[in-house]
Amino acid sequence: MSKVELWDISKSYDKQANVLNGINLSIEKGEFFVLVGPSGSGKSTLLRMIAGLEEITGGTLKIADQVVNHLPPKDRNLSMVFQNYALYPHLTVEQNILFGLRAKKVNKQEQQERLKKATAMMGLADLLKRKPRELSGGQRQRVALARSVVSEAPLCLMDEPLSNLDAKLRAHMRIEVRRLQKKLGLTMIYVTHDQVEAMTMGDRIMVLNDGKIQQVGDPITLYNEPANLFVASFIGSPKMNLGKAVFVNQMLKVEDFLEIDMGSITPATKIVQTANLTIGIRAEHILPAIDKEATHELEVINVEQLGNETLATFEIGTELWTAKWLGQWSIKVGEVVPVHISKDKLCFFDTDSGRLLKATSPTKETEVIVV
Amino acid sequence: MKEAVMIPEQYKQIDFMKVKKKQKRVRFIKGMLFLLPSILLFSVFLFYPMARTLYLSFFLTDNSGATTVFVGLDNFKNIFTSPIFLKSLQSTFLFVLYTVPGTIIISLFLAVIANEKLTGIGFFRMIFSSTMGISVAAASVFWMFLFHPTMGWLNQFLEALGFEAIGWLTNPEWALLSVSISTIWMNLGFTFLILLGGLQSIDSHLYESAEIDGASYFYKLRRITVPMLSPTLFFVITVSFINAFQTFGQIDMLTRGGPQNETNLLVYSIYQEAFKNYQYGTASAQAVILFFIILLMTLLQFKLGERKVHYQ
Amino acid sequence: MTMAISKKLLFYLLLTVSALLVFSPAIIAFLMSFMSSEDILTGRIIPETWTLDNYIKAFERFPLFGYLINSFFVSLIIMIGQLLLSSLAAYAFVFLEFKGRDTLFFIFIATMMIPFEASIIPNFQTIRGLDLLNTYTGLSLPFFAVAFGTFLLRQHFKQIPKELKEASEITGMGDLKFYLTVVLPIAKTSLVTLGVYGFLTSWNMYLWPLLATTDDTVRTVQIGLKQLQSQEQLNEWGVIMAGGLIVVLPTLILLFLGQKKLQKGLTEGAIK
Numbered sequence: 001m002s003k004v005e006l007w008d009i010s011k012s013y014d015k016q017a018n019v020l021n022g023i024n025l026s027i028e029k030g031e032f033f034v035l036v037g038p039s040g041s042g043k044s045t046l047l048r049m050i051a052g053l054e055e056i057t058g059g060t061l062k063i064a065d066q067v068v069n070h071l072p073p074k075d076r077n078l079s080m081v082f083q084n085y086a087l088y089p090h091l092t093v094e095q096n097i098l099f100g101l102r103a104k105k106v107n108k109q110e111q112q113e114r115l116k117k118a119t120a121m122m123g124l125a126d127l128l129k130r131k132p133r134e135l136s137g138g139q140r141q142r143v144a145l146a147r148s149v150v151s152e153a154p155l156c157l158m159d160e161p162l163s164n165l166d167a168k169l170r171a172h173m174r175i176e177v178r179r180l181q182k183k184l185g186l187t188m189i190y191v192t193h194d195q196v197e198a199m200t201m202g203d204r205i206m207v208l209n210d211g212k213i214q215q216v217g218d219p220i221t222l223y224n225e226p227a228n229l230f231v232a233s234f235i236g237s238p239k240m241n242l243g244k245a246v247f248v249n250q251m252l253k254v255e256d257f258l259e260i261d262m263g264s265i266t267p268a269t270k271i272v273q274t275a276n277l278t279i280g281i282r283a284e285h286i287l288p289a290i291d292k293e294a295t296h297e298l299e300v301i302n303v304e305q306l307g308n309e310t311l312a313t314f315e316i317g318t319e320l321w322t323a324k325w326l327g328q329w330s331i332k333v334g335e336v337v338p339v340h341i342s343k344d345k346l347c348f349f350d351t352d353s354g355r356l357l358k359a360t361s362p363t364k365e366t367e368v369i370v371v
Numbered sequence: 372m373k374e375a376v377m378i379p380e381q382y383k384q385i386d387f388m389k390v391k392k393k394q395k396r397v398r399f400i401k402g403m404l405f406l407l408p409s410i411l412l413f414s415v416f417l418f419y420p421m422a423r424t425l426y427l428s429f430f431l432t433d434n435s436g437a438t439t440v441f442v443g444l445d446n447f448k449n450i451f452t453s454p455i456f457l458k459s460l461q462s463t464f465l466f467v468l469y470t471v472p473g474t475i476i477i478s479l480f481l482a483v484i485a486n487e488k489l490t491g492i493g494f495f496r497m498i499f500s501s502t503m504g505i506s507v508a509a510a511s512v513f514w515m516f517l518f519h520p521t522m523g524w525l526n527q528f529l530e531a532l533g534f535e536a537i538g539w540l541t542n543p544e545w546a547l548l549s550v551s552i553s554t555i556w557m558n559l560g561f562t563f564l565i566l567l568g569g570l571q572s573i574d575s576h577l578y579e580s581a582e583i584d585g586a587s588y589f590y591k592l593r594r595i596t597v598p599m600l601s602p603t604l605f606f607v608i609t610v611s612f613i614n615a616f617q618t619f620g621q622i623d624m625l626t627r628g629g630p631q632n633e634t635n636l637l638v639y640s641i642y643q644e645a646f647k648n649y650q651y652g653t654a655s656a657q658a659v660i661l662f663f664i665i666l667l668m669t670l671l672q673f674k675l676g677e678r679k680v681h682y683q
Numbered sequence: 684m685t686m687a688i689s690k691k692l693l694f695y696l697l698l699t700v701s702a703l704l705v706f707s708p709a710i711i712a713f714l715m716s717f718m719s720s721e722d723i724l725t726g727r728i729i730p731e732t733w734t735l736d737n738y739i740k741a742f743e744r745f746p747l748f749g750y751l752i753n754s755f756f757v758s759l760i761i762m763i764g765q766l767l768l769s770s771l772a773a774y775a776f777v778f779l780e781f782k783g784r785d786t787l788f789f790i791f792i793a794t795m796m797i798p799f800e801a802s803i804i805p806n807f808q809t810i811r812g813l814d815l816l817n818t819y820t821g822l823s824l825p826f827f828a829v830a831f832g833t834f835l836l837r838q839h840f841k842q843i844p845k846e847l848k849e850a851s852e853i854t855g856m857g858d859l860k861f862y863l864t865v866v867l868p869i870a871k872t873s874l875v876t877l878g879v880y881g882f883l884t885s886w887n888m889y890l891w892p893l894l895a896t897t898d899d900t901v902r903t904v905q906i907g908l909k910q911l912q913s914q915e916q917l918n919e920w921g922v923i924m925a926g927g928l929i930v931v932l933p934t935l936i937l938l939f940l941g942q943k944k945l946q947k948g949l950t951e952g953a954i955k
Contacts, residue, residue, distance in 0.1 A: 053849050055391075070390035074855030086846035090868040100854030151854070398781045401858060405775035406787060408768045412828035413794055415809065420802030427804065436808050481705070484697050497939055498702040500946070504938035505709065506887035508905040509927040512912055513708040516715070516920055524711065527726060559705065564942070568950025603950065617800045620889035624909060638800045638890070645804050646894065655804055662801040669796050 003029050004050065004155065004187065009059035011045055011211075019045055020211040023059070027204075029154075032181050032188045034202030038234070039193055042211040044159055047191045051157050052076050063155065078155040079148035083163055085140050087132040094128040097146045111150075118149040121180070138169045145180065156181070158190045162197065174200055195235050199223070207231050225359040229349050232280050232356075238311065240280040241321035244351060247277070252343075254279060255317025258296060262343050276351035283311070285345035285360075286323035294338030300331055312337070421662065427655035434649045446656035456657065458632050459640040462547055466636055467615040469551035470558070474611050475604070477555065478562035483592065485563075486570040496567065503560030507620030514553040515540075515625060540626055543633045550634050553621055558614065562607050569603025570596065609672045616665055637661050709931075716925040723920050737921035738929070741911065744922070746899050747929060750907035753819075755933075757892075757903055758885040760823040765881040766874055769832030774862050776833070777840040778848050794830045800890065807894050821895050822903070826885065832877050835948065839873035840866060876948025879941040886934050904930050 004027040011020040020042045027033045035043040048054040050061065052073035061069050068076050079100075087096050097118060101111045119125045122142040132140055141161065148156055161177070162170045178201050181188045192198055198205045199219045207214040207222065207230070214234075215227035226232035232240045243254040252260040289295070301320075304311040310329040314321045323339065331337055348357040403410075428446050430438040450456040481499045485492060502510070517523050518539035526536040539549040573596065581591050597604075619638040622628060628635035628643065635643075637657065645654035715723060716737050718730040741747055776788055799806075806825055815821030843866065851861045867874065892903040911926045938945070 051849075051853060053852065070387050070394075072394075072855075073849075073853040078853065080850065080853050082846040082850065084844055084846055086844060086850040088847060088865055088869070090865075090871075099851075103851070103854045103856040103860070395782065398779065399783070402775045402779045402781035402784060405771045405779065405858075409772045409791075409828040409833065410787070412768070412824070413790075416806055416825040416828070417794055417797050417799075417802060420805035420809070421797050423805035423808075424802055436804070481701055484694060484701065487694050489691065489694060489698075492698075495698045495702050497942060498706050500938065500942055501706065501709065501935060504883060504934040505931045506905055506908075506934065507889050508887075508908040509712075509931045510708070512908060512923055512927040513712045515912070516711070516924070517708060522723065522726060522920070556705075556708065560938075564946045565949055568946045572950060613798065617798050619800065620905075623889070623893070624912065641800070641803070642890070646807075651804055658801040658804060661798060665798050665801070666796050 003027065003062075003064060004189065005060075005062040006050075007060040007062070009046070009049065009056060009061060011042070011049060011054065011057045018057070018211060020049075023213060025206065025213070025216065027187065027189060029187055030185050032178065032190065032201060032203045034198040034205045035189065035191045035208060036195055036198035036202075036205055036234075037193065037208035037214075041208045043191045043193075043208045046208070047157055047159055047189060050189060051078065051080050076155075077153050078157060079151040079153040080157040080159070081144045081148050081161045083160040085132075085144040085161075085164075087140060087143055089132055092129050092131055093124060093135070093143050096132065096143055097124075097150055100147065100151050114150040114152065118146040121149065121183075122146045137165050138173065141165060141173060145177070149180070149184065154185075154187060156186045156188050158188065160192055161190075163192070163194070170197075177201065196237060199235065205235075207234060209234075225356065226280075226347065227356050229278060229280075229354040232347065232349070236282065238283045238322040238324065240282055240347070241286070241316075241319070242278055242280045242349075243316055243319050243321070245277045245279045246275075252279065252346075255319055257317040258341075260295070260341060260343055260346070277357075278349040278351045280347040280349060281321075281341065281345055283322045283324035285342060286321065287340040287342070288323075288325050288329065289338035289340045292340040295341050297336050297338050299336050300333055303331055303333060424655045424658050424662070427651055428659045430652050432649075432651040436649075436651045438652075442652070446652045447659075450653055450656050450660070455632055455635070456640065459635045459637055460660075462633060462635060463616065463637045465547060466551055466554075466618065466634075467612065469548065470554045470615050470618075471608065471611045473551065473555040474558045474562050475608060478559055478566050478607070479604075481559070481563050482566035482570055483596070485567055500560045500564045500567075502557055503564060505557070505560070507557060508624060510553065510557045511621045511624035514549075514556070514621075518549055518553075518625070541630055543631045546626055546630055546633045550621055550625055553625065554615075554618060557621070558611065562611065565607050565610075566600070566603060569600050573599045605672070609669065612668050612672070613665055616661065616668070637664075712924040712927055715921055716928050718921050720919070720921060737925035740919075740922045741926045741929065745907060745911055745926070747904070747907060747911075747926065749899065750902055750904040751929070751933075753901050754886055754904040756819055757822045757888075757901070758882045760819060761826045761885040762878050762881040764823060764827035765829055765832050766878055768827050769829060769836050769877065770867065770870075770874065771862075772833045773836035773840050774858075774866060776837050777843075778845075778861070778866070779858065791830045791833055794828075799825075803890065803894070810895055815895075817896055817898055817900050819901055822892060822901060823885075825891070826888075829881075832881065835877055836870065836873055839870050839948075843869055872944060873948055875941065876944050879937055879945055880949065882937060883934050 004025075006023050006025040009020060009023040009025075010018050012018045023046065035046060037043045045054055049056050050063075052068070052071060052075075056069050060067055063076055063078070088099065091099065094115065097115055098111050101114065106114075119128065122145055124139070124142055124146055127135065127139060127143075132143070135143065141164075144161065158177070162173050165173060174197060177190075180186075190197075190201060199222075202219060204216065204218055205222055206216045209230050215222060215231045217225075222231060222235050226235060226240070229242065233242065243258070245252050245254045247253075247262070248259075250262050252262050254260065298314040298316075300312050301315050302313040304313075305328065307328070309327065310325045310331070312323045312325070312329070312331060314323070345360050347359050349355065350357055427436075427438065429441060429443055430446075431440040431442055433439055485496050485499055505513075517525050520526060520536060520538055520541065523539070525539060530536055537545055539545050577595050577599070578591060581595060586594070617638055618636050619642065622634055622636055622639045623642075626634040628639050638661065641654050641657045641661065644650045644657060714728065714730060717733045717735070718727065719732060719734055719736065722730050722732075772791070776784065776791075810816060810821045810825070813821070815824070847865060847869075848861065851865065856864075887905065888903070889905050892906050893909070896902040896906060908926050908930050912923055
């Protein structure tokens with residue numbers, strides 16, 4: 001059992017303002033849980049508190065139904081992978097992997113068995129006698145993972161383990177880490193600042209900003225129903241297009257620039273009650289008006305050709321909006337293109353509190369899955 | 372249901388404080404254990420002796436150094452009216468004035484020319500740093516011969532050029548300067564090594580970009596090398612100052628404070644007073660003066676250094 | 684970057700002249716140590732006949748060999764003591780967190796302001812009181828604790844990623860074991876630097892051995908050289924120089940072997 005529970009956890013340094021506040025969270029056994037947020041959001045601090053490397057200022061931390069606030073890291077039965085891998089430079093790969101087992105005085109035979117299993121799994125069998133400096137970044141990463149594997153701790157913590165790798169290798173290691181976790185049935189708490197990593201790896205994601213939980217949920221929920229403006233702009237790439245909006249009768253006026261006909265949808269009347277609205281629309285929901293009627297004509301101010309898709313940027317008042325179209329579109333900067341913006345795809349936020357008022361209409365979601 | 376869970380939590384909260392306190396205490400004890408050997412030896416051989424020296428400076432002592440009569444500030448009054456001690460202070464300051472700039476300038480020159488990337492530069496670096504490996508006693512022996520009135524190379528050289536021989540170590544006008552010259556030589560190695568290290572740590576991009584701007588060698592030296600070297604220079608100047616005030620070996624070997632007390636530097640004077648004349652009280656008073664001079668120098672250096680060195 | 688030939692020549696000229704000037708006292712001593720007395724008296728530069736007589740005389744007339752052994756032991760003991768105490772203290776300042784650590788660090792800094800020479804009188808009395816005059820302990824003990832060594836190692840320990848410490852905490856490795864099996868091996872080069880420096884300075888120590896030894900049993904080679912110089916009459920320059928060369932040979936070799944490391948290590952310690 002290695003369920004992790006956090007009850008009203010907070011952290012402050014030298015009695016100053018809290019860096020973490022009111023964190024309540026329950027991570028299930030066998031779950032891949034991702035903590036994501038910009039730098040300085042407190043995500044690493046939270047992970048280090050779970051590890052026992054930072055003192056917990058307030059609240060209760062339970063691992064496997066046991067309160068562990070006061071326990072040193074070694075008594076929490078967990079393993080940790082660090083951003084810089086924390087490999088001992090003077091030890092060989094083998095010694096590095098067995099480092100923890102030797103410290104814990106696991107018997108020699110058992111050590112060798114675990115080593116064999118882990119190195120076979122990570123493809124390190126030929127590198128055992130090398131020193132870390134003779135390894136590539138990806139190999140070092142694997143040694144760090146192997147070290148965590150041999151510990152056989154049910155709970156594994158990872159602090160931005162992939163951020164020192166180049167983009168290609170990172171994509172590959174994402175899959176490896178994920179597979180490893182499923183295979184061993186580990187409970188994983190994974191910290192990253194990269195929302196792509198969070199989305200692709202996590203069973204559930206917690207978005208953290210300024211020491212406060214912004215939203216906890218599975219990746220698709222975070223994407224479709226961002227709880228607030230922060231999550232909306234943090235999750236997804238390119239980020240959600242946002243603009244301040246007001247209702248003028250049936251029309252929604254965005255940034256004093258764009259008018260969207262809301263028709264006679266009833267929920268709109270409810271939303272109107274809030275004076276300060278911000279609307280958001282995903283880049284893939286600004287469609288080229290080819291087989292749909294054009295709702296707007298917009299001037300293109302930048303084009304990014306990615307090969308498999310095309311990103312077009314428009315100026316909407318003071319905001320820049322991006323549209324993402326599948327395939328290759330030969331459009332030029334300065335051109336005016338017809339687009340289709342569906343009112344169903346809009347998210348509504350309260351500008352003052354940032355909170356989500358209404359997400360995209362759920363009926364269309366099934367369509368997305370079919371495609 | 373929820374409350375039922377919360378109550379035992381509350382009990383545990385109290386426990387945490389105790390555990391935390393205990394952990395803090397354990398951490399403190401552990402830290403102290405690691406530091407204990409150093410603290411212990413510092414106390415016995417540095418802090419206690421310093422306090423004891425201050426204490427002794429207010430007393431007269433017998434030949435074994437036991438205190439006999441409390442005399443207050445008399446020891447200090449005595450040394451500051453003693454022409455020998457005043458002479459010793461004067462010589463010490465002159466000695467510092469000769470050796471510190473001399474060492475720094477020559478070492479800096481050597482470090483700058485040894486910083487060029489040339490074949491065989493390692494050999495020259497080795498030669499320049501060699502005096503660091505030559506002890507005061509050995510160096511004094513070498514220089515003793517160079518200073519020798521008849522056989523010494525310096526006088527032979529002068530005579531060959533048609534000048535009169537100089538009593539390097541016997542002439543009161545020359546003795547302090549001679550000791551200073553030999554001291555500069557002894558200190559060259561260490562100072563050179565540190566300055567060279569400082570030079571090598573300067574980012575070569577700075578020189579390359581200056582090169583592109585067409586800066587001359589001396590412009591680069593003045594505008595890049597010296598400012599970028601300032602923390603290192605600051606360090607070696609401080610160390611040289613302190614070393615100069617603590618000079619003893621070469622005096623004992625070369626001149627024994629003579630002629631006419633010209634080279635009776637502070638530490639030699641303390642040594643004479645304490646271990647030859649058994650005047651532990653006045654010797655301690657002199658040691659206190661030495662302590663304050665060095666304290667003042669260090670503080671002054673830090674104060675000045677802070678302002679001057681920070682623009683890196 | 685290539686240099687013009689003329690500029691290169693200029694530098695070689697400067698380097699050669701400087702090297703000759705700097706090394707000349709040692710060269711002269713070297714040449715003289717192989718000269719016969721007549722050669723010296725006639726003021727020759729290169730010995731007419733190379734002879735080892737001076738070395739033989741130096742060893743015969745003085746217990747020079749014993750002095751060398753003494754110096755070696757004293758320097759070795761001080762070196763080990765300094766390495767041990769400095770690394771322990773530096774470890775505490777870098778890897779341990781406890782109340783009063785910063786105050787203690789300040790006290791360590793303050794020790795740099797107390798010159799050993801100013802506290803030499805009570806130190807002599809202490810060592811005499813403990814009956815440690817003429818012992819290796821008495822010669823070496825006062826120099827075990829050095830703030831400089833602690834600072835130097837602290838600077839190097841700080842470059843060890845703190846994640847290594849944290850990883851070892853998670854696996855449950857104690858501080859002493861972490862210090863021994865991780866920190867010391869990783870910081871090997873800086874330990875060598877401090878070791879070489881400690882050995883050099885101890886070998887070259889003068890004032891304290893002069894006070895703390897009154898007979899030949901533990902007398903170091905530096906004081907031996909002083910004896911040689913003051914007892915030999917001035918005509919025996921060859922013997923004195925031979926003695927001097929024997930004294931500097933071990934340290935010169937050590938310096939030449941460790942020069943690069945020493946330079947790097949000391950500079951890093953000097954400028955943080």
